[in-house]
Amino acid sequence: MAQHQVNYASSAGLPIALTSVDKLVNWGRSNSLWPLTYGLACCAIEMMASGASRYDFDRMGTIFRASPRQADVMILAGTLSKKHSEFARRLYDQMTEPKWVISMGSCANTGGMFNTYATVQGVDRIIPVDIYLPGCAPRPETLQYAMMMLQKKIRRESADMKKNTKQDLTTQTGKRARLI
Amino acid sequence: MRKYVPKDNVQKKAYYTDRFHVVPRVPREKVIDTHFEATVFNLGDYVKDSYIEIGQLVVHIDASENFAVLKILKEQCGYTQCSEQSAVDYLAKDGEFELFWQMLNVNEAKRVRVVCRLKEGLAIESVEPLFKSANFAEREMFDMFGIKVNNHPFLKRILMPDDWEGHPLLKTYPLFGDEFASWYEVDKIFGKEYRDIIGPENRDPGKIDIEDTKRFSRVGYEVPFGTEYNADEEVDIAYSETALVNYNKKTSKQLDERR
Ligand code: SF4
Numbered sequence: 001m002a003q004h005q006v007n008y009a010s011s012a013g014l015p016i017a018l019t020s021v022d023k024l025v026n027w028g029r030s031n032s033l034w035p036l037t038y039g040l041a042c043c044a045i046e047m048m049a050s051g052a053s054r055y056d057f058d059r060m061g062t063i064f065r066a067s068p069r070q071a072d073v074m075i076l077a078g079t080l081s082k083k084h085s086e087f088a089r090r091l092y093d094q095m096t097e098p099k100w101v102i103s104m105g106s107c108a109n110t111g112g113m114f115n116t117y118a119t120v121q122g123v124d125r126i127i128p129v130d131i132y133l134p135g136c137a138p139r140p141e142t143l144q145y146a147m148m149m150l151q152k153k154i155r156r157e158s159a160d161m162k163k164n165t166k167q168d169l170t171t172q173t174g175k176r177a178r179l180i
Numbered sequence: 181m182r183k184y185v186p187k188d189n190v191q192k193k194a195y196y197t198d199r200f201h202v203v204p205r206v207p208r209e210k211v212i213d214t215h216f217e218a219t220v221f222n223l224g225d226y227v228k229d230s231y232i233e234i235g236q237l238v239v240h241i242d243a244s245e246n247f248a249v250l251k252i253l254k255e256q257c258g259y260t261q262c263s264e265q266s267a268v269d270y271l272a273k274d275g276e277f278e279l280f281w282q283m284l285n286v287n288e289a290k291r292v293r294v295v296c297r298l299k300e301g302l303a304i305e306s307v308e309p310l311f312k313s314a315n316f317a318e319r320e321m322f323d324m325f326g327i328k329v330n331n332h333p334f335l336k337r338i339l340m341p342d343d344w345e346g347h348p349l350l351k352t353y354p355l356f357g358d359e360f361a362s363w364y365e366v367d368k369i370f371g372k373e374y375r376d377i378i379g380p381e382n383r384d385p386g387k388i389d390i391e392d393t394k395r396f397s398r399v400g401y402e403v404p405f406g407t408e409y410n411a412d413e414e415v416d417i418a419y420s421e422t423a424l425v426n427y428n429k430k431t432s433k434q435l436d437e438r439r
Contacts, residue, residue, distance in 0.1 A: 117357025
């Protein structure tokens with residue numbers, strides 16, 4: 001018998017790993033999050049910086065895709081104008097499930113400083129958001145952190161996307177809001 | 181205290197003016213004996229008024245003669261560039277727009293501003309055959325003020341969506357948008373019936389919706405994520421525990437009143 005034979009019985013030597021389907025699927029999903037190459041305003045510059053070599057999104061398995069059909073994550077990076085809102089929603093609709101949304105920067109979160117007639121006051125009026133990333137503009141580190149938070153969220157979810165609830169667009173301001 | 185003035189007519193009238201502020205007036209100089217004299221001479225009877233402001237010639241003309249004036253400026257006086265063209269809303273004050281064309285003579289480093297007044301509802305002649313830059317500028321003027329331009333090759337909105345209502349640079353247009361503007365994206369994407377469901381825009385940056393338990397957590401009245409909000413039910417603040425102390429146990433003496 002060869003001397004170098006692997007001792008499968010020793011610890012961590014087994015070529016088998018036991019896991020649940022949820023864990024396996026979510027491992028795959030969370031470690032290959034492909035965002036859509038889609039920038040709206042100045043925040044997109046920071047998003048590009050996160051993708052480029054210094055901050056290096058690729059090492060997290062996050063590679064920007066130029067087509068919504070191949071993308072899993074939509075990073076809404078910047079000011080969403082009312083004229084463009086229709087197209088943003090169309091791109092979101094074109095993405096295949098499972099899909100997640102990061103709203104990057106104050107403009108995307110709430111309309112930010114553009115409290116005017118031409119800016120959508122928060123992208124969650126038209127697209128369900130998973131992660132809100134504050135800042136104007138958020139630094140690339142924070143976008144990476146947001147991506148890691150999204151990974152964390154995905155790992156908690158069920159593999160069956162039907163069981164995961166998306167943000168309900170209807171509950172946010174539709175109800176009479178009371179101030180404190 | 182500042183005296184109260186109604187603010188429902190802010191677009192027409194400034195509701196606050198500083199009593200001690202005197203609006204500075206740019207001094208106007210005569211054209212005679214300056215290097216602009218030839219320009220004004222070339223324009224002849226078209227000129228209704230002319231003076232020099234900050235080294236720039238300003239020429240007032242009649243709105244119907246804008247094409248002829250700009251043609252002379254371009255072909256005879258060497259003002260080969262129309263660098264800017266737009267309008268100013270004086271509807272509330274005078275019932276008319278002020279239109280201006282900013283002309284540049286590159287060889288002699290001279291600038292002329294051609295100004296005219298246009299009554300509301302009237303159209304202006306396009307200068308696009310003379311200056312290609314006027315194409316977009318006139319479209320923007322149409323978009324922002326609703327001023328129609330005759331003989332423009334492609335007069336349609338340039339900044340706002342094609343199906344937009346209203347002209348945003350008019351002084352009567354509210355900054356936060358009218359009803360059409362505030363529901364634009366909802367109407368367009370989901371349809372009008374979704375207005376009630378999605379709700380009005382939140383333009384108050386400090387607003388907190390305590391019924392929304394997904395995004396807000398009210399300190400002292402915490403409820404689990406995503407549950408239905410119930411005003412009567414108050415949940416105590418839960419502190420974290422350490423191996424040594426459980427902060428949630430109220431063992432320490434509680435003082436009823438301050439001594
Ligand atoms: S949040 Fe700031 S940086 Fe980002 S798009 Fe808006 S203005 Fe630009």
